Amino acid sequence: MSTLHVVSHSPFTDSRLASCLRVCGTEDAILLCGDGAYGLHNAALHTKGLKVFVLAEDMQARNVTLPDWADSLDYAGFVQLSIDYDKVNTWL
Amino acid sequence: MKFAIALFSAAHAPSSRRALLFAQAALAGGHEIVRLFFYQDGVYTASNNLVAPQDEQDIARQWRAFVSQHQLDGVVCIAAALRRGVLNNEEATRYQRSAVNLDAPWALSGLGQLHDAAQAADRLICFGGP
Amino acid sequence: MSKSLLVISRQAPWSGPSAREALDIVLAGGAFDLPIGLLFMDDGVFQLAPHQDAKAVQQKDLSANLQALGLFGVDDVFACSHSLAERGLATPGSAEPLDSDAITQLIDRYDQVITL
Numbered sequence: 001m002s003t004l005h006v007v008s009h010s011p012f013t014d015s016r017l018a019s020c021l022r023v024c025g026t027e028d029a030i031l032l033c034g035d036g037a038y039g040l041h042n043a044a045l046h047t048k049g050l051k052v053f054v055l056a057e058d059m060q061a062r063n064v065t066l067p068d069w070a071d072s073l074d075y076a077g078f079v080q081l082s083i084d085y086d087k088v089n090t091w092l
Numbered sequence: 093m094k095f096a097i098a099l100f101s102a103a104h105a106p107s108s109r110r111a112l113l114f115a116q117a118a119l120a121g122g123h124e125i126v127r128l129f130f131y132q133d134g135v136y137t138a139s140n141n142l143v144a145p146q147d148e149q150d151i152a153r154q155w156r157a158f159v160s161q162h163q164l165d166g167v168v169c170i171a172a173a174l175r176r177g178v179l180n181n182e183e184a185t186r187y188q189r190s191a192v193n194l195d196a197p198w199a200l201s202g203l204g205q206l207h208d209a210a211q212a213a214d215r216l217i218c219f220g221g222p
Numbered sequence: 223m224s225k226s227l228l229v230i231s232r233q234a235p236w237s238g239p240s241a242r243e244a245l246d247i248v249l250a251g252g253a254f255d256l257p258i259g260l261l262f263m264d265d266g267v268f269q270l271a272p273h274q275d276a277k278a279v280q281q282k283d284l285s286a287n288l289q290a291l292g293l294f295g296v297d298d299v300f301a302c303s304h305s306l307a308e309r310g311l312a313t314p315g316s317a318e319p320l321d322s323d324a325i326t327q328l329i330d331r332y333d334q335v336i337t338l
Contacts (some may be wrong), residue, residue, distance in 0.1 A: 001330050001331075003329055003330070003335070008106070008107055008110075008221050008222055009221060009222060015264060016232075019232070019263065019264055022304065022322045022325075023322050023325040023326050023329060024326065025326045025327075025329070025330060033110060034106050034107065034110070034221070034222050035222055055110075074117075075113045075114055075116070075117035076117050076120070076121060078114055078117065079114065079117045079118050079121050079123065080121075082095075082215055082217055083093050083214075083215065086333075087215070087216075087332075087333065087334055087335055088215060088216070088217050088218075088335075089230075089329065089335040089337055090217070090218040090219065090220065090337065091221070091337050092100050092101075092218060092219075092220035092221050092336075092337055092338040098336070100338065131243065131247075132239075132240070132243055132338075171246070172239075172243065175239065202250070203246060203247060203250035204250055204253075204254060206247065206250070207227070207250060207251050207254055207256055210225060210227060210334055211224060211225055211256070216227075216334045216336070218336055218337075218338075220338065
């Protein structure tokens with residue numbers, strides 16, 4: 001089964017993204033939203049080879065540039081993603 | 093697709109707005125929301141004593157309108173709500189408190205409603221934090 | 223068949239009601255006979271530390287709730303071994319230690335996850 005992990009904390013002040021990466025499976029994906037969008041500056045995400053998504057509005061609000069290894073989506077895309085993966089694990 | 097949505101943060105948290113927009117998008121996409129469950133600081137969403145500054149978005153009010161308009165099941169955890177001073181008429185009377193700040197469309201109930209919703213749904217989606 | 227739920231508890235027991243409220247989700251699920259698992263991770267493993275003294279800060283003892291897990295039919299209790307080692311904690315008797323790969327598989331096994 002695949003899991004969509006949702007992270008909304010900045011990886012630069014908080015350990016959630018690091019913990020998430022430690023237990024992420026190869027079929028899993030990460031959706032960055034809120035301050036989690038700052039995670040696009042985090043090279044560790046890229047090197048793990050995981051699928052990475054970011055909520056477009058949070059990227060835009062923070063003037064974070066979309067790297068070629070991530071995809072951005074809107075809320076309709078978020079809903080679809082939560083269906084495409086077997087479960088959603090939000091790191092509250 | 094049937095969604096159960098659980099909210100763990102107050103209306104002023106960005107994650108509350110995110111949950112609302114997700115819920116709106118889910119309905120717009122033809123999906124069903126079996127229940128919205130408000131836990132931890134999420135219970136503040138249901139307080140009708142919140143006053144948003146005029147030039148700011150009133151997310152609590154938008155939640156209320158959304159739940160009413162779509163006749164959704166908006167359940168607020170009773171234990172978490174009591175602890176945070178969110179009371180309906182019955183609880184205010186029971187605990188002899190002067191303020192009632194929770195009414196329809198919200199309902200106070202127990203954590204069993206979260207499990208019940210999760211069982212009935214295809215997806216359980218939680219929102220909280222920043 | 224009932225859907226299974228894994229609760230991942232990441233909060234230290236002394237940071238407000240979070241840890242207790244996470245445990246309440248687990249106990250409520252157990253009371254309804256649902257298949258529930260509990261994983262302590264990150265600061266959540268501090269809930270398992272021995273000889274804590276809730277009375278020193280006039281709190282209720284969370285360990286009583288932890289001991290109630292078995293009574294509520296919650297037997298699948300795990301602890302992240304990485305988090306334990308990182309914090310210099312010994313392996314607790316009350317939770318099965320799992321390394322990161324085992325946690326990946328654990329999350330995979332459950333139908334739904336709540337991490338708080």
